[in-house]
Amino acid sequence: MKHISAEAFSSDLHKHLRAIGYFQKDLADKLGLHPKVLSRKLHGYGNAHLTEHDVRSIIIALAQWQVITTLDEVLHLLELAQLNSTSFTTQEWQTPPLSQLISRNSTHHSHTDYPSSRTRQHNLPAPLTRLVGRKEAVKQLRQLLGQNEVRLVTMVGAGGSGKTRLALQVAYDMADEFAQGVWFVDLTVMRDSTLVTQSIMQELHIKPTPASPALQSLIRYLQNKQLLLLLDNFEQVAEAATIVGELLTAAPGLKVLVTSRTVLHLYGESKFNVPPLDFPDSSIALDTAKLEQYGAVQLFAERARAVLPGFTLTAENATSTAQICARVDGLPLALELAAARVKILPPAQLLALLSRARLSVLTKGARNLPGRQQTLRKTIT
Numbered sequence: 001m002k003h004i005s006a007e008a009f010s011s012d013l014h015k016h017l018r019a020i021g022y023f024q025k026d027l028a029d030k031l032g033l034h035p036k037v038l039s040r041k042l043h044g045y046g047n048a049h050l051t052e053h054d055v056r057s058i059i060i061a062l063a064q065w066q067v068i069t070t071l072d073e074v075l076h077l078l079e080l081a082q083l084n085s086t087s088f089t090t091q092e093w094q095t096p097p098l099s100q101l102i103s104r105n106s107t108h109h110s111h112t113d114y115p116s117s118r119t120r121q122h123n124l125p126a127p128l129t130r131l132v133g134r135k136e137a138v139k140q141l142r143q144l145l146g147q148n149e150v151r152l153v154t155m156v157g158a159g160g161s162g163k164t165r166l167a168l169q170v171a172y173d174m175a176d177e178f179a180q181g182v183w184f185v186d187l188t189v190m191r192d193s194t195l196v197t198q199s200i201m202q203e204l205h206i207k208p209t210p211a212s213p214a215l216q217s218l219i220r221y222l223q224n225k226q227l228l229l230l231l232d233n234f235e236q237v238a239e240a241a242t243i244v245g246e247l248l249t250a251a252p253g254l255k256v257l258v259t260s261r262t263v264l265h266l267y268g269e270s271k272f273n274v275p276p277l278d279f280p281d282s283s284i285a286l287d288t289a290k291l292e293q294y295g296a297v298q299l300f301a302e303r304a305r306a307v308l309p310g311f312t313l314t315a316e317n318a319t320s321t322a323q324i325c326a327r328v329d330g331l332p333l334a335l336e337l338a339a340a341r342v343k344i345l346p347p348a349q350l351l352a353l354l355s356r357a358r359l360s361v362l363t364k365g366a367r368n369l370p371g372r373q374q375t376l377r378k379t380i381t
């Protein structure tokens with residue numbers, strides 16, 4: 001078995017451990033070695049020696065802890081141990097944690113130059129339905145987020161306007177543009193803004209380290225990464241905006257896409273207003289083919305078909321359908337709720353119900369949105 005000269009390797013290793021507040025004992029525990037055994041190996045006491053297997057295990061442990069985050073650091077450690085990149089197999093280079101290392105010079109490029117065929121990395125939920133319309137919005141958001149100087153984009157819109165759905169699509173489309181992928185953090189049910197850091201860490205599979213505060217560990221992880229975070233429904237935890245600011249300042253390769261009912265008021269924030277789906281002017285009679293070009297009509301018809309398989313736009317229901325879409329201002333959530341009732345109420349009767357409910361009043365103003373959505377649900381469902 002190959003024996004390694006330990007001195008230079010150990011000294012570099014200790015430097016890394018100190019930087020994150022870890023001790024040799026933590027490493028011994030991780031490797032399943034007695035601390036004394038590791039100590040002897042690292043110092044070359046007696047006839048103890050570091051083996052190639054030890055070096056490999058140590059490097060994997062450091063990479064898992066994100067003590068080392070770049071390819072250069074790994075290659076340097078291997079070199080000090082008189083080894084080279086072939087100590088790891090191609091498969092190991094292509095599997096976490098090694099596949100998550102980045103090349104230090106690659107901050108402004110979308111791929112690394114180490115032996116890995118990177119696949120799209122993300123934790124985005126798979127959509128259950130197709131995205132209706134939104135071609136232009138997707139294009140604009142991709143352009144915006146693609147600009148070097150744009151680091152934070154906040155998608156703002158009324159409750160149920162389709163922010164989350166649109167953001168997920170944009171994030172998915174852009175996954176290849178970030179070396180370490182895109183990560184979705186659902187804050188919908190969160191009420192405690194102090195838990196935001198932990199939620200992000202959980203999605204990124206970052207283990208909290210005993211010696212440093214969570215935010216510090218997160219920053220250390222993100223510092224050398226090119227990654228897009230999608231923070232969904234941020235209005236729940238608005239006070240955590242300062243955390244987002246800190247992360248962006250500390251991690252130059254990080255971008256953040258936020259969905260929220262209000263902006264975060266952070267320096268450098270780009271606001272993107274999520275428009276409703278386009279809907280026809282209900283005062284103009286349009287034939288069914290023309291109507292089907294509108295996103296709101298498509299969404300309504302598709303969801304109606306889900307509950308009533310034979311549903312199509314006909315000369316008879318076209319006007320009512322157009323008016324329903326206008327009545328709810330093209331709001332996707334309202335369209336879905338309305339369409340779900342088509343099974344029992346044909347469009348004309350549904351429209352009559354919605355008209356009585358004066359929904360247009362409910363869709364005005366941003367202040368009482370949660371209440372508005374509840375009223376909407378109560379009226380339609």
Ligand SMILES: Nc1ncnc2c1ncn2[C@@H]1O[C@H](COP(=O)(O)OP(=O)(O)OP(=O)(O)O)[C@@H](O)[C@H]1O
Nearest residue numbers: 130131132134158159160161162163164165332333
């Ligand atoms: N373009 C679209 N194509 C298909 N379905 C859509 C589209 N936009 C929105 N939806 C659907 O409409 C509903 C509401 O959309 P979404 O949850 O994205 O809204 P939101 O703005 O994030 O709402 P909230 O403010 O409550 O979080 C969801 O069921 C979603 O799947």
Ligand SMILES: [Mg+2]
Nearest residue numbers: 163164233259
């Ligand atoms: Mg949402």
